[in-house]
Amino acid sequence: MTRTQDELLYYELCIKLNLPDVTPAATQNDPNTEAVMSKKxxxxxxxxxxxxxxxxKVNGEVVSNHRTKENAVERGRSIARGNESEHAIxxxxxxxxxxxxxxxxxxxxKDKR
Incomplete structure (x- = not known):
């Protein structure tokens, strides 16, 4: 399977953050889909x-670059969900x-009632 530049940057981030290995996604039917398990x-x-x-950027370090804001937000959301962290746009x-x-x-x- 050929990886895009964004995918390679994402996997490099996982290595830098010492995250567990890439594991198959829950959707076993799609061999091109992979998910990354990460540390909270x-x-x-x-x-x-x-x-x-x-x-x-994560901890001030650039982890991915994108031509459009839409693509950057999508990738940032994915990283933040994996890290269970905040995503500032x-x-x-x-x-x-x-x-x-x-x-x-x-x-x-706080719930305002």
């Missing part, structure tokens, strides 16, 4: 502008425009 709390993910493209000006939590939130929103 490996670091928050920031999707940030990078020149003419977008990057995902920045606007072109660098400010955080959206933030999502995919793990146990230490400060969950």
């Amino acid at each position: 709390g490996s670091g928050n993910v920031h999707t940030v502008p990078n020149g003419s493209g977008w990057s995902n 920045h606007n072109r000006n660098g400010q955080i425009g959206q933030k999502n939590s995919y793990g146990t939130d230490p400060h969950p929103p």
Whole structure:
């Protein structure tokens, strides 16, 4: 199976973060689909502008580069879910425009009734 540049960068991230080996996804019917098991709390993910493209950073280190914000957000979400961490999506000006939590939130929103 041939891997895309994004896939290779994702697997390099897994190696850098000392994550367990790649295992087959739950959908056994698709041999091209793979999932990565990860450690909880490996670091928050920031999707940030990078020149003419977008990057995902974990602990300040670039883990993937993308031409479009949409692709970067999709990959960042996947990494954050695997890490069970926060995903901050920045606007072109660098400010955080959206933030999502995919793990146990230490400060969950209070229910306003």
